[in-house]
Structures are given as structure tokens and as C-alpha cells.
Amino acid sequence: MATTTSPATRPTARSTTIALKMVMAVTGAIFALFVLAHMYGNLKLLWGEEAYNDYAHHLRTIGEPMLPYAGLLWVLRIVLLVSLVAHLWAAFTLWGRAERARSHKYAVKKRVRQSLSSRWMRWGGVFIFVFLVWHLIEFTIVRVDVSGKPVPDNPFQLVVDSFQVWWLTLIYVVAMLALYMHLAHGVFSLNQTLGWTNTKGTYARAKVLGHVVAAVVVVGFLIPPLAVLFRLVK
């Protein structure tokens, strides 16, 4: 049978699926670095009210007087917001493309090698996004004290009030499990997408790196809320 021709129009590297995946990878790497720094900052809670509130204040005064008040913080917020938009745009574009690539599904399909983390990347990512919106409303944009007390002006007090509420801590624990799965596959995947895993050794190490980064971030993030819940920090 003769092969029918169907040329692609004006091929450029920028317009390929792989370029889109690289957008996912780079923005994902920014988020991975961000959560590592965020996790480190949260651990200040264990050193008490003064250390934690000082840290919150210092975030706004870094670089002063060269930078205005909260200057660097706003630069970081803009970088993160742009990354978030790009990450979601690339994710949904690729998701749609994948759905269209197999419009007729298999009647029987077995999973052989895929990990739980990789299988939950898309819906897990959506869940993390919904959690993120709540998290920002709760502690930054609106500031909500779920314990029902009047919202304190003191960041440490708001965190302690909040995580003494068991169901809120539970939501955060579930969100951190989702984050573990997303990071475990995401950090590995970004190495693969950026073309850094060209040998069996580097490929295997990238898989381990994914789980190490995920474990460090998630354990670090869970320590403060659990310390508050079990009244180790008051």
C-alpha cells in the first residue's frame, strides 16, 4: 500500500509538544524550589512565636533600602503567578491533546509499569490547585481563622489557631500526600523532559531524586501543623 503524504506546516521547535512539556518542566522546577524554601520557612514555627513572626516580617524587608517594602516578595509572587498560569496552560493543552489522541478507548487495558504517582499527575494536580486557592485565601488574601476566633493580626497565632482544628489539619495532610505524589513523578519527569537522563544510571537516579525531594518537602511541611495539633507548639 502506498504511503499517503500529509506534511506538517512550518515545523519549529517552539511549536512542538516537547516544547510544551519543557514549559511544564521549567515551571515545575520553579515550584519545586519554591516549596523547598516555603517548607524551610514554616519550620521556624518550631522556634516559637518570635522566630516565626520575625521570619514573616523579614520576607518583606529583604533588600531594604535598595528594594521597597515587600519588593522582593512581590517579584517572587509575580514569578510564581506567571509560572502557575504557564504550568496550567501547558498541562491542560497536553491533557486535551492526549484525550484526542485516543478518542476510542480500549475495552480492556492493563497497567504494567506506571506508578501510582504518575497516574495521578493530572487529577492530583487539579486537587493541589484547588487546595492552593484555599490555602492562599486562608493565610494571605482574605485570612480566615477556622477556629471561629477573631482573626489575629499575628501570623504565628493564626497558624496555631488554624491547625488546632483537626479537620483543617486533615485537609492539609491529604493535600501533602497529593503533593508527595505530584513531586515524586514531577521532579523525575522534569529531568527526563529536559533531557538529563540519557543513561540508565541517570534515569534511575532521577527517579530516586523525585522521591527524595517529595519526602523532604512533605515531611518538612507536615511537622509544624502536626506539632500544633498535638499541642507541642502553643
Next chain:
Amino acid sequence: MRLTLKIWRQAGPDVAGDFVTYQVDDVSGDMSFLEMLDVLNEQLNSEGKEPIAFDSDCREGICGMCGLMISGLAHGPEVTTTCQLHMRSFSDGDTITVEPWRADAFPIIRDLIVDRSAFDRIIQAGGFITVNTGAAPEAHSVPVPKANADRAFDSAKCIGCGACVAACPNASAMLFLGAKITHLGEVPQGQPERDSRVVKMVAQHDHEGFGGCTNIGECSAACPKEIPQDVISTLNKDLRTALRHGY
């Protein structure tokens, strides 16, 4: 052994298909999967029914023509092609579901036969090197380090059967692409066209309607030639380099 087969029947590209259940008795464990289907087709012929259309050519696992989704596994439970799959991998009384590769880039022609011309068009887009053909060149004129030669050879084992696309949850052909890109990119002869090759081949891949890679690894698990995941990393690296070079 006695088997129940649920086989996808579809009279043509544009008509709806459905599963039809068949019974096959006296299947020997030494038969290949295709020989078992031959037996079933003999049976259908003798009953005056339309035999099942499926692809096959060499029947020795090197041409890549045969490819069936067998109870949810591309090429079935062994790491080989459908023609080399032994019936001893199944047990008496099993029900086996047989489907064609499912990908919009591989339209169904009839029953279990799909059109894999999309792969040919990807190769036409850039999966070649430009050299004068004719007399074989002196083998020592362009030395190739052993490690590169080995990796190029291992990647060149790809037979283009499409199992990677069939097994991929995104119906992506990145393992196929990765194998071709690595095969040519590892040797000196592949260097002059390296940047334009990756861009043209990936653009054609996207144009054909294959999905993107999510680094899940189902493709390598299904590959009868055991092409590893790291060829996809090489593909990505080549595209990144092409991007940097302004392609």
C-alpha cells in the same frame, strides 16, 4: 486447550465495530497467537463466515507488521511480537479480548488491522541521513566509539510495530521517535541534520495526532525490542539543543 476469544470486528474504516465472541478448541501450547487465529479463520471459512482480518508478514518477530492488544497488553503477556507469542502463555478456559491498536493516528482499516502510515510519514520527515549511496564506504574512515555504536544499534532495533503508541495512555509515539533520534544521533553520520531532524520528526508526530509523553513508562514495558525510556530523554535533549540553535 479451549479458549474463548472476544475479537473486535469492524467491516471498514468508517463503520461502527463491535466485539464478537468465538470459541476455539484444541489449541496447542506450541502454536503462536497468529497460528491460533489462522485456525479460527479456517473454522470461519468452513462455516462460510468472513474470516478475521489481521496484519502479519515475517512471523519471526522482526518486521513489525503484527500487533494486537491482547487482554489489555500490547503484543500480549510475553516480551515479544504477537507472531512470536506462544499459546502456552495462556491456560485452558481463558477468555482473551483481542483489539486493534487504539490511536486516532492509527485509523482502523478493518477488524484488527490499523494503518500505521503515520510512522512512515514521521520517518519521511527526517528519519534519514543524506549520503551518497552506492559502493559501501570504507568502514574505518569514520570511527565510531563502541559505546555510541552500541546505543545506536540498540535503538535501531525498533521495528516500528506501534506497541509503544498502543500501550501509552496518551497514545504518544515518543518511544518510537526517541529510538529513531537516538539511533541516528549517536553516530557521526547523523550529526549534520541532527537539529532539523528532531524538529521535523516531532512536528510530524504532533501533526499526525499522537499525544504527548508523560514519562510513565508503559511504552518500554510493551516494547518487543525492549527500547528503554532514556531514548526519550535523548529526544528531548536534541529538541532542547535545536531550540537553542534557533530551529
